[in-house]
Amino acid sequence: xxxxxxxxxxxxxxxxxxxxxxxxxxxxxxxxxxxxxxxxxxxxxxxxxxxxxxxxxxxxxxxxxxxxxxxxxxxxxxxxxxxxxxxxxxxxxxxxxxxxxxxxxxxxxxxxxxxxxxxxxxxxxxxxxxxxxxxxxxxxxxxxxxxxxxxxxxxxxxxxxxxxxxxxxxxxxxxxxxxxxxxxxxxxxxxxxxxxxxxxxxxxxxxxxxxxxxxxxxxxxxxxxxxxxxxxxxxxxxxxxxxxxxxxxxxxxxxxxxxxxxxxxxxxxxxxxxxxxxxxxxxxxxxxxxxxxxxxxxxxxxxxxxxxxxxxxxxxxxxxxxxxxxxxxxxxxxxxxxxxxxxxxxxxxxxxxxxxxxxxxxxxxxxxxxxxxxxxxxxxxxxxxxxxxxxxxxxxxxxxxxxxxxxxxxxxxxxxxxxxxxxxxxxxxxxxxxxxxxxxxxxxxxxxxxxxxxxxxxxxxxxxxxxxxxxxxxx
Amino acid sequence: xxxxxxxxxxxxxxxxxxxxxxxxxxxxxxxxxxxxxxxxxxxxxxxxxxxxxxxxxxxxxxxxxxxxxxxxxxxxxxxxxxxxxxxxxxxxxxxxxxxxxxxxxxxxxxxxxxxxxxxxxxxxxxxxxxxxxxxxxxxxxxxxxxxxxxxxxxxxxxxxxxxxxxxxxxxxxxxxxxxxxxxxxxxxxxxxxxxxxxxxxxxxxxxxxxxxxxxxxxxxxxxxxxxxxxxxxxxxxxxxxxxxxxxxxxxxxxxxxxxxxxxxxxxxxxxxxxxxxxxxxxxxxxxxxxxxxxxxxxxxxxxxxxxxxxxxxxxxxxxxxxxxxxxxxxxxxxxxxxxxxxxxxxxxxxxxxxxxxxxxxxxxxxxxxxxxxxxxxxxxxxxxxxxxxxxxxxxxxxxxxxxxxxxxxxxxxxxxxxxxxxxxxxxxxxxxxxxxxxxxxxxxxxxxxxxxxxxxxxxxxxxxxxxxxxxxxxx
Numbered sequence: 002x003x004x005x006x007x008x009x010x011x012x013x014x015x016x017x018x019x020x021x022x023x024x025x026x027x028x029x030x031x032x033x034x035x036x037x038x039x040x041x042x043x044x045x046x047x048x049x050x051x052x053x054x055x056x057x058x059x060x061x062x063x064x065x066x067x068x069x070x071x072x073x074x075x076x077x078x079x080x081x082x083x084x085x086x087x088x089x090x091x092x093x094x095x096x097x098x099x100x101x102x103x104x105x106x107x108x109x110x111x112x113x114x115x116x117x118x119x120x121x122x123x124x125x126x127x128x129x130x131x132x133x134x135x136x137x138x139x140x141x142x143x144x145x146x147x148x149x150x151x152x153x154x155x156x157x158x159x160x161x162x163x164x165x166x167x168x169x170x171x172x173x174x175x176x177x178x179x180x181x182x183x184x185x186x187x188x189x190x191x192x193x194x195x196x197x198x199x200x201x202x203x204x205x206x207x208x209x210x211x212x213x214x215x216x217x218x219x220x221x222x223x224x225x226x227x228x229x230x231x232x233x234x235x236x237x238x239x240x241x242x243x244x245x246x247x248x249x250x251x252x253x254x255x256x257x258x259x260x261x262x263x264x265x266x267x268x269x270x271x272x273x274x275x276x277x278x279x280x281x282x283x284x285x286x287x288x289x290x291x292x293x294x295x296x297x298x299x300x301x302x303x304x305x306x307x308x309x310x311x312x313x314x315x316x317x318x319x320x321x322x323x324x325x326x327x328x329x330x331x332x333x334x335x336x337x338x339x340x341x342x343x344x345x346x347x348x349x350x351x352x353x354x355x356x357x358x359x360x361x362x363x364x365x366x367x368x369x370x371x372x373x374x375x376x377x378x379x380x381x382x383x384x385x386x387x388x389x390x391x392x393x394x395x396x397x398x399x400x401x402x403x404x405x406x407x408x409x410x411x412x413x414x415x416x417x418x419x420x421x422x423x424x425x426x427x428x429x430x431x432x433x434x435x436x437x438x439x440x441x442x443x444x445x446x447x448x449x450x451x452x453x454x455x456x457x458x459x460x461x462x463x464x465x466x467x468x469x470x471x472x473x474x475x476x
Numbered sequence: 477x478x479x480x481x482x483x484x485x486x487x488x489x490x491x492x493x494x495x496x497x498x499x500x501x502x503x504x505x506x507x508x509x510x511x512x513x514x515x516x517x518x519x520x521x522x523x524x525x526x527x528x529x530x531x532x533x534x535x536x537x538x539x540x541x542x543x544x545x546x547x548x549x550x551x552x553x554x555x556x557x558x559x560x561x562x563x564x565x566x567x568x569x570x571x572x573x574x575x576x577x578x579x580x581x582x583x584x585x586x587x588x589x590x591x592x593x594x595x596x597x598x599x600x601x602x603x604x605x606x607x608x609x610x611x612x613x614x615x616x617x618x619x620x621x622x623x624x625x626x627x628x629x630x631x632x633x634x635x636x637x638x639x640x641x642x643x644x645x646x647x648x649x650x651x652x653x654x655x656x657x658x659x660x661x662x663x664x665x666x667x668x669x670x671x672x673x674x675x676x677x678x679x680x681x682x683x684x685x686x687x688x689x690x691x692x693x694x695x696x697x698x699x700x701x702x703x704x705x706x707x708x709x710x711x712x713x714x715x716x717x718x719x720x721x722x723x724x725x726x727x728x729x730x731x732x733x734x735x736x737x738x739x740x741x742x743x744x745x746x747x748x749x750x751x752x753x754x755x756x757x758x759x760x761x762x763x764x765x766x767x768x769x770x771x772x773x774x775x776x777x778x779x780x781x782x783x784x785x786x787x788x789x790x791x792x793x794x795x796x797x798x799x800x801x802x803x804x805x806x807x808x809x810x811x812x813x814x815x816x817x818x819x820x821x822x823x824x825x826x827x828x829x830x831x832x833x834x835x836x837x838x839x840x841x842x843x844x845x846x847x848x849x850x851x852x853x854x855x856x857x858x859x860x861x862x863x864x865x866x867x868x869x870x871x872x873x874x875x876x877x878x879x880x881x882x883x884x885x886x887x888x889x890x891x892x893x894x895x896x897x898x899x900x901x902x903x904x905x906x907x908x909x910x911x912x913x914x915x916x917x918x919x920x921x922x923x924x925x926x927x928x929x930x931x932x933x934x935x936x937x938x939x940x941x942x943x944x945x946x947x948x949x950x951x
Binding site: 137141150199324346347352354 | 495496505576579580583584587596597599600602604607608609611612614615616619620621622623624625626627628658659661662665669673674687690691693694792796797798799800813815816817819820821822823824825826827828829831832
């Protein structure tokens with residue numbers, strides 16, 4: 002088959018999509034690639050574009066063609082191929098929308114870009130004065146604080162403080178049951194290392210935080226989605242998924258679900274735990290949005306007593322994402338194995354950022370900051386919700402707290418198309434399918450209300466939504 | 477078989493050893509355990525102690541007995557068993573000497589313990605004033621520095637500075653070829669995720685940094701050791717190992733080898749690269765001790781031009797281990813895949829510690845600090861070497877730089893026994909076999925000369941070495 006000349010950017014996009022899936026372990030060495038027709042339909046490109054991309058990937062050794070059978074990922078393709086049309090300094094604006102799309106667009110955005118798609122607050126919403134004070138205090142700390150590795154479990158006073166804060170949410174955890182990590186993401190990563198064998202099945206919510214997909218693929222897990230309802234996972238679907246797939250793990254957010262803003266109800270929590278107990282499923286409860294909460298919602302870890310539920314948290318969302326620090330609370334026998342894994346993979350933890358977080362948390366002003374922040378978010382949530390509804394964008398529910406609004410676009414618009422157009426105008430959005438394993442959130446979008454303070458955000462949204470567009474179901 | 481009453485601490489030690497090997501993936505689910513006789517000999521306990529330990533591990537579901545065949549690790553033993561005689565606050569002084577022993581003893585040591593076994597400098601040897609200045613500067617930084625995630629590649633000015641410093645060592649790397657990581661260990665961990673499939677073989681030096689063993693086991697790699705000589709790996713053994721085991725990776729330190737202090741010679745470097753090229757072996761060159769160097773030694777990455785050699789470094793050893801920051805320099809097509817893996821497993825990197833490191837490195841005083849430090853280490857190395865030789869402890873070579881002295885103990889003393897006795901006296905040592913895959917360094921010990929400034933260190937060493945001891949080859 003002769004390669005056919007095609008728009009280089011589309012061919013490159015297809016090649017990058019495949020390389021990404023290989024790098025992120027969504028496609029393992031030896032795996033069969035999607036058929037040309039199927040991939041063309043999925044990526045909305047012509048079959049000849051896919052043909053050229055596959056030919057070129059064969060040419061550089063990333064994939065292999067087996068005549069009569071199709072295309073397969075080469076052994077060690079993730080490492081030895083000559084992949085990726087490389088990293089110029091700026092964001093890759095033509096990258097396919099996959100689990101990394103939102104992450105990279107948000108993290109690589111220019112300072113002047115608006116980022117309603119990102120998952121964090123603007124700096125001015127964070128307790129900057131507290132962080133500055135804590136840094137000044139640290140600059141006068143004793144030498145070991147500035148120079149030495151952290152202890153394996155991590156800074157003891159911070160673990161005690163985290164234990165007390167968990168107690169306020171009904172979760173009993175002694176400081177010895179708490180292990181500090183570099184971040185909430187790293188906490189889940191360590192747990193996957195401990196609990197998963199390659200090929201194990203993990204349940205996630207559909208939709209869920211998009212990075213769960215990327216992280217679980219890096220662990221070669223089989224991922225199964227359970228539809229999420231306004232009160233937690235759809236319990237019948239959860240029971241069926243457990244029976245059919247015998248998962249090892251279920252990863253979820255209980256209080257303030259990402260991306261929907263939903264809150265787990267006590268009755269759903271109880272049922273989820275009962276099913277998990279009967280089938281020996283371990284649950285990771287990712288509670289990184291805890292400090293946004295205005296009234297305490299149920300926690301699986303509180304009902305379960307940290308038996309099969311592992312509770313994780315971090316301070317990136319309400320304190321600082323620059324000085325990173327997360328934690329794992331679990332039963333003692335797991336903490337010791339996790340500590341060894343932490344040493345093996347990161348050696349001593351970052352003591353300085355733990356000291357910084359402790360400094361800010363133990364400063365009386367942090368609680369006041371949270372009160373102001375929650376009120377500000379509540380007001381903003383209402384304003385933004387109204388303005389979005391004026392554009393025909395409909396919230397799936399009105400969240401009780403947090404920064405996210407999960408919305409349906411008007412006219413069944415394809416959120417990925419809208420996100421691509423918005424990006425041309427300097428607006429980073431988070432299209433629904435980045436969160437959805439089943440790709441069933443095509444017309445949904447997650448909005449971060451704190452990042453929508455500038456009026457031009459709504460002007461761009463209006464323009465993009467009212468622009469002529471191809472019907473959603475074109476081939 | 478009825479369990480026989482035994483000293484609980486020995487039984488517990490055996491149980492912990494097995495659980496650790498399971499947690500660290502040295503023993504995978506379904507793997508056969510060592511025979512009772514073999515384990516008893518290896519751990520220097522009676523066979524009845526091992527019998528009781530195995531019985532108890534069967535009892536709690538960690539392992540299974542198959543009559544007539546032996547004992548096997550249970551499926552999911554690492555996670556569901558009720559393991560570990562839990563973490564009281566203090567260090568576990570009776571823990572078996574495995575790759576984690578030195579790490580945990582060093583990281584968990586009381587402030588009053590002396591730690592000639594640890595791998596870092598005392599705080600007073602580090603550029604504390606520079607760190608304090610950098611913290612004060614950070615306390616006045618712009619808001620995003622204090623609040624936002626780092627960019628995927630990490631702080632651009634720091635990557636530029638690292639590139640220039642690498643240039644001084646003959647390695648060409650543009651800032652786009654440099655990815656910041658949370659630490660040197662995390663850099664290797666990311667690379668293992670990218671490059672290894674479970675079951676792949678990795679070559680390491682024998683002896684090598686003990687944590688390489690733990691880290692590679694966490695990646696389910698098969699580890700093969702190559703004897704290390706004063707000028708690099710034994711090149712014939714290296715060639716044989718490559719031919720016999722077809723390794724995917726070779727991990728080494730070029731300049732200032734840990735634990736021996738040896739330096740790679742140009743001729744060995746050239747031969748290693750030639751063999752690696754012929755057999756498509758990727759090399760990770762861990763250069764975290766670079767700043768100790770007094771005259772520049774050859775780097776594999778300089779000869780190879782970052783083609784199949786990946787160069788990693790960190791600032792934990794000469795700047796601060798509290799504010800952690802490492803880096804990976806590699807060919808561009810690998811950096812992009814690594815960036816996705818970094819996002820999947822840690823999301824945004826720690827911006828604050830990167831800013832801190834940049835602040836200290838770009839402060840003119842850091843170079844002056846290094847000059848003073850190198851001189852101080854050279855003087856100390858000489859004094860400590862003489863004092864050790866007075867105790868009959870013989871250096872394997874006189875290192876040209878760095879903090880480590882790799883020494884043979886007098887009278888073929890078992891270094892693990894000596895380390896256990898010393899620990900009772902508050903002295904943390906690093907016995908040779910923790911570094912040796914072949915367990916052929918029984919009579920060796922690694923000494924960190926910077927941690928031997930207190931005269932009582934030598935008093936304790938003298939006492940422990942002159943105490944009556946069982947002959948090395950008892951059963």
